[in-house]
Amino acid sequence: xxxxxxxTSGINQLVNSYIQTEMSKxxxxxxxxxxxxxxxxxxxxxxxxxxxxxKNSLSVLKNNSTDSVFKAKTVxxxxxxxxxxxxxxxxxxxxxxxxxxQLAKNDIIISLDKNSNELTSEFxxxxxxxxxxxxxxxxxxxxxxxxxxxxxxxFSNGNISFSALANKINQxxxxxxxxxxxNTVSGSHNNSGTFTFVxxxxxxxxxxxxxxxxxxxxxxxxxxxxxxxxxxxxxISGSSFGLKITSSExxxxxxxxxxxxxxxxxxxxxxxxxxxxxxxxxxSVFSPISGKTQISFTTKNSGxxxxxxxxxxxxxxxxxxxxxxxxxxxRPTFVQNESSDDVPxxxxxxxxxxxxxxxxxxxVQRNSNEINDLISGVNLKLLSLSATNxxxxxxxxxxxxxxxxxxxxxxxxxxxxxxxxxxxxxSSKKDKRGLLxxxxxxxxxxxxxxxxxxxxxxxFPANSLNSLSKLGITFNVDNGLSISSDSQLKNLxxxxxxxxxxxxxxxxxxxxxxxxxxxxxxxSAGYIKKAQNYLSSSVNYxxxxxxxxxxxxxxxxxxxxxxxxxxxxxxxxxxxNQSYFMNNISNQQGF
Numbered sequence: 001x002x003x004x005x006x007x008t009s010g011i012n013q014l015v016n017s018y019i020q021t022e023m024s025k026x027x028x029x030x031x032x033x034x035x036x037x038x039x040x041x042x043x044x045x046x047x048x049x050x051x052x053x054x055k056n057s058l059s060v061l062k063n064n065s066t067d068s069v070f071k072a073k074t075v076x077x078x079x080x081x082x083x084x085x086x087x088x089x090x091x092x093x094x095x096x097x098x099x100x101x102q103l104a105k106n107d108i109i110i111s112l113d114k115n116s117n118e119l120t121s122e123f124x125x126x127x128x129x130x131x132x133x134x135x136x137x138x139x140x141x142x143x144x145x146x147x148x149x150x151x152x153x154x155f156s157n158g159n160i161s162f163s164a165l166a167n168k169i170n171q172x173x174x175x176x177x178x179x180x181x182x183n184t185v186s187g188s189h190n191n192s193g194t195f196t197f198v199x200x201x202x203x204x205x206x207x208x209x210x211x212x213x214x215x216x217x218x219x220x221x222x223x224x225x226x227x228x229x230x231x232x233x234x235x236i237s238g239s240s241f242g243l244k245i246t247s248s249e250x251x252x253x254x255x256x257x258x259x260x261x262x263x264x265x266x267x268x269x270x271x272x273x274x275x276x277x278x279x280x281x282x283x284s285v286f287s288p289i290s291g292k293t294q295i296s297f298t299t300k301n302s303g304x305x306x307x308x309x310x311x312x313x314x315x316x317x318x319x320x321x322x323x324x325x326x327x328x329x330x331r332p333t334f335v336q337n338e339s340s341d342d343v344p345x346x347x348x349x350x351x352x353x354x355x356x357x358x359x360x361x362x363x364v365q366r367n368s369n370e371i372n373d374l375i376s377g378v379n380l381k382l383l384s385l386s387a388t389n390x391x392x393x394x395x396x397x398x399x400x401x402x403x404x405x406x407x408x409x410x411x412x413x414x415x416x417x418x419x420x421x422x423x424x425x426x427s428s429k430k431d432k433r434g435l436l437x438x439x440x441x442x443x444x445x446x447x448x449x450x451x452x453x454x455x456x457x458x459x460f461p462a463n464s465l466n467s468l469s470k471l472g473i474t475f476n477v478d479n480g481l482s483i484s485s486d487s488q489l490k491n492l493x494x495x496x497x498x499x500x501x502x503x504x505x506x507x508x509x510x511x512x513x514x515x516x517x518x519x520x521x522x523x524s525a526g527y528i529k530k531a532q533n534y535l536s537s538s539v540n541y542x543x544x545x546x547x548x549x550x551x552x553x554x555x556x557x558x559x560x561x562x563x564x565x566x567x568x569x570x571x572x573x574x575x576x577n578q579s580y581f582m583n584n585i586s587n588q589q590g591f
Contacts, residue, residue, distance in 0.1 A: 011561060011565060014560070015557050015560055018556070018557055018560055019553055022553045022556070022557075023550075026549045026553065040435060040436075040439075040535055041532050041535045041536060043425060043435050043436060044441075044528050044529075044531060044532040044535070045532065046421065047418075047421070047422075047441075047442070047445070047521075047528050048522065048526075048528050048532075050414070050417060050418035051418070051445075051518050051521055051528070052522060053414045053417070053418070054411075054414045054415060054418055054518060055515055055518055055519075055522060056414075057410050057411040057414045057415075058411065058511045058514055058515040058518075059511075059515065060407050060410075060411075061407060061408070061411060061505060061510075061511040062504060062505045062509065062511030062515055063505060064501075064505040064506075066089055066090070067089055068089070068501070069400075069407050070399075070404060070497060070498075070500065070501035070504070070505065071089040072089055072399070072400035072403045072404070073087035073088065073089060073091040073093070073377065073397055073398065073399060073400055074087055074397075074398060074399075074402070074403070075087045075091075075378060075395055075396065075397050076396045077393060077394075077395055078391070078393055078394040078395075079391075079393045080383075081383060081384060082100050082382070082383055082384055082385075082386055082393050083098060083100065083380055083381065083382055083393045083395065084380075084381050085378055085380050085381065085395055086378070086379045087377055087378045087379075087397055087400075088377040088378075088379075089377070090377035091375070091376060091377030091397050092376060092377070092397065093399065094396075094397050095394060095395070095396050095397075096359065096360060096375060096394070096395045096396075096397075097359070097361075097392045097393070097394055097395075098357055098358065098359050098360075098380075098392060098393045098394075098395065099357060099358040099386040099392050099393065100355075100356075100357050100382050100383075100384065100386045100393070101356040101358060101385065101386065102352070102354070102355060102356035102357075102385070103355055103369055103382055103384070103385065104302040104353065104354055104355035104366065104367060104368050104369045104382075105302055105348050105352060105353050106298050106299045106301070106302045106306075106353075107134070107298070107299040107306065107307040107308050107346065107348065107353055108296060108298045108299075108346065108347040108348065109296065109297050109308060109311065109334070109344070109347070110294060110295075110334045110342070110344060110345070110347060111166075111295040111296070111323035111324055111325050111344050112294070112323050112324040112341055112344050113288055113289075113292045113293070113294045113341060113342045114162035114163075114166075114292065114293050114294070114322075114323065115162065115291060115293075116161065116162060116163040116287065116291055116292060116293040117161055117162075117163065118161065118162050119156075119159035119160065119161055120159060120160060120161075120162065120165075120322065121158050121159050122317065122322065123150060123317075123319070123322075124155075124158075125150050125151055125152045125155065126150060127147055127148070127149050127315075128147070128148045128150065128313075128315040128318050129146065129147050129148070129313075129314040129315050129318070130145075130148075130311070130313045130315070130318055130326075131143070131144070131145055131146075131310060131311070131312045131313075131314055132144045132146065132277055132280060132281060132297070132308070132310070132311055133309045134280050134281070134299055134306060134307065134308050134309060135304075135305045135306045135307055135309060136253075136273055136305075136306070137301060137305045137367060138305070139305070140272070140273055141272045141273065141309060142253065142272070142273050142274075142275040142279075143270075143272035143273065143274050143275065144178070144275050144276065144277040144279075144280055145179065145181075145274075145314065146169075146172050146173055146176050146277045147172060147176075148169055148172040149168075149172075150168065154168065162293050162322070162323075163285075163293045165319060165322060165323075166285045166293050166294075166323070167285055168319075169283070169285075169295060169319055169320075169323075170283045170284070170285045170295065172277075173277040173278055173281065173283040173297075174277075175278075176250075176276050176277035176278060177246055177250065177276050178246070178247040178250075178252070178254050178274045178275050178276045179244070179245065179246045179247075179274065180243075180244070180245045180254060180256065180269060180274050181235070181242065181243075181244045181245075182235075182242045182243040182267035182268055183242055183267055183268035184235055184236075184237040184240035184242035185213050185240055185241065185242065185267060186240040186241070187213060188211060188212045188213065189208075189210060189211070189212075189213060189216055189261075189263055189266060190210050191210050191261045192207075192208060192210050192261070193207075193208060193259065193260035193261030193262075193263060194206060194207050194208070194258075194260050195208075195256055195257065195258055195259040195260065195263065195264055196256070196258040197224060197227070197254070197255070198253070198254065198255040198256075198257065198273070199229065199230060199247070199252055199253075199254055200249070200252030200253060201252075206220055206223050206224070207219075207223070208263055213240075213241045214234070214241045216263070217234045217241050217242070217243050218234060220232065220243060221233060221234055221243070224245060229248050229249045229252065230245065230246070230247060230248075230254070231245070231246045231248065232244070232245050232246075242267065243267060243269075247274075247276065250276040250278055250279050251276075251279055252279075253273040253274060253275040254273075254274050255271065255273045255274065256269055256271065257271040279300065280299065280300060281298060281300060282297075282298045282300060283295065283296070283297055283298075284296045284298070288336075294323075294342070295323055295325070297311070297325075301367065301368070302353065302355075302367055302368055302369065303353050303354050303355075303366065303368055304350055304354045304365075304367060305367050306367060307350060307353055308346075309329060311325055311326070311327055312326060312327075312328050312329075313326040323344065324343075324344030325344060327344075327345070331345070331346050331349075331350065332344065332345035333345045333346060333349070334346055334347050353367075354366060354367060355369050355371070355382055357382065358392075359374060369381065369382040369383075370382075375397070378395070378397060380395075398494075399493075399494070399497045401490070401493035401494050401497065404493055404497065404500070405489065405490070405493055408471075408473075408489070409483070412473065412480075412481045412482070412483070415449065415453075415480060416479065416480035416481055418445075418449065419446070419449050419453075419480040420480060422436065422442055422445055422446045422449070423446065423477075423478070425437075425442065426439070426442050426443065426446060441521065441527055441528055441531055444521075445518075448514075448517055448518070450475075450477075452510070452513070453468060453475040453480070453481055454467075454468075454469075454475050455467065457503070457508065457509070457510060457513070459508045460503075460508075464499070465492070465496075465499045465500065465502070465503045466503065468481065468510070471488070471489055471492060471503070472484055472485030472486065472487070472488030472489040473489070
């Protein structure tokens with residue numbers, strides 16, 4: 001060791017050299033092993049994802065329930081400008097002939113056209129009510145009582161404009177809630193019983209006991225208020241009592257029916273479905289020409305069974321009458337006049353409201369232009385009328401082979417992604433060792449995929465569809481599966497889909513067997529996860545060993561530094577003594 005090595009910089013170089021040498025011998029191999037374990041664990045994570053993806057695609061193909069992809073149907077329309085259709089798996093393959101003779105319409109009534117700024121003194125501040133009734137599509141009636149409040153601020157010198165009246169009517173319809181208000185009665189009801197309360201189609205039995213009406217209504221109010229969205233209250237008028245029920249949800253009707261002992265009739269409550277007005281109709285205020293105001297009511301649903309059955313003022317000299325809409329149960333026809341007032345009434349006759357079509361020679365009507373109960377499992381959408389000399393629309397229900405092919409292609413894609421990952425990482429290229437080379441799990445999975453790709457299924461006759469190759473799907477050791485004969489696959493899907501279905505999703509079919517074979521490798525208790533957990537433990541052990549080694553090297557380096565620094569001190573003392581002796585010798589020689 002040279003004297004220069006015992007300088008401070010020399011000592012630092014010696015210690016750093018020691019650290020680098022020891023790290024190279026003791027720590028770097030551990031870090032290389034740590035990196036290998038981490039990379040292998042990451043590869044296992046990818047394998048788990050690939051297995052899950054492949055199992056998911058196999059799940060679709062092995063599904064043999066009613067929603068199996070092999071039971072999927074599609075509908076071809078010979079004229080999609082007239083009719084388009086979709087089919088559920090329950091649809092039966094076949095051909096159907098149709099002609100669209102009439103499209104369904106929503107019932108519409110239009111008022112008089114009033115001068116917008118014209119003032120009327122016919123009304124005074126107060127509450128006005130009117131009734132709207134329309135069919136519910138099931139032979140019953142939707143009923144709505146609308147209340148319009150005219151405030152003092154709506155008037156000027158005792159007059160109000162027709163445009164203001166129209167807007168008040170429109171606003172009241174939009175703000176209306178379903179509400180049932182009984183008569184107020186006094187005395188007692190002698191018998192107990194039950195009735196059914198219906199809220200948006202959900203039924204609940206309400207019980208009542210014999211007693212005075214106040215007690216009975218209190219009990220009913222308590223039961224109804226337990227229903228979310230419903231508010232019930234007792235109405236008091238002197239010694240008489242009534243019931244008020246309100247729905248807070250405009251999309252749900254309320255109804256009281258099936259009374260076992262006539263309590264409802266005693267209260268004057270009918271069995272109509274009470275609906276918010278905005279749930280029955282759309283109301284519009286518009287100006288057909290400048291300076292005119294008109295109102296229209298349109299049913300929310302098309303067809304005869306949803307038509308208006310009554311539009312009536314309840315209040316004497318009510319607001320509807322001012323616009324010619326207090327028509328009761330009659331159906332006047334709307335007439336638009338250019339030189340005089342319009343005649344208020346309905347735009348369509350009742351026989352114009354339904355869709356009408358000729359189906360396989362039969363005349364058919366429905367409320368809607370979307371029909372799902374004519375052909376089992378098929379939804380029709382009528383778009384336009386058939387021309388007089390036009391050919392009938394032919395609907396052809398067939399198996400949805402394109403959907404099946406899409407699922408098979410998805411399986412091939414996920415299979416190949418997994419196969420290529422295993423293949424590429426299980427071999428060496430240009431002296432670079434594959435990460436999974438020699439790994440038993442990867443080797444087993446690769447052999448598994450190879451076997452299922454090329455082998456025939458056991459238990460299937462030799463002359464049957466028993467392998468992927470007979471579907472026109474071939475296997476290449478480098479790239480995996482591919483559809484080598486599209487025509488072969490298409491022919492089987494279109495003409496023998498039951499055999500394709502049997503190959504994939506029977507009890508011993510391809511999808512189930514491969515799915516089951518992959519199952520032990522997947523999940524939290526599978527082979528891959530167990531191997532990954534073992535690697536995780538190994539990584540933790542290596543981490544601990546690296547930490548201990550680095551601490552030991554650091555301690556040894558500090559001890560070495562201390563020894564060098566001690567030598568440095570001793571050397572400094574020797575040099576100092578040498579200088580002292582040399583000075584004494586020089587002095588003695590000078591005498």
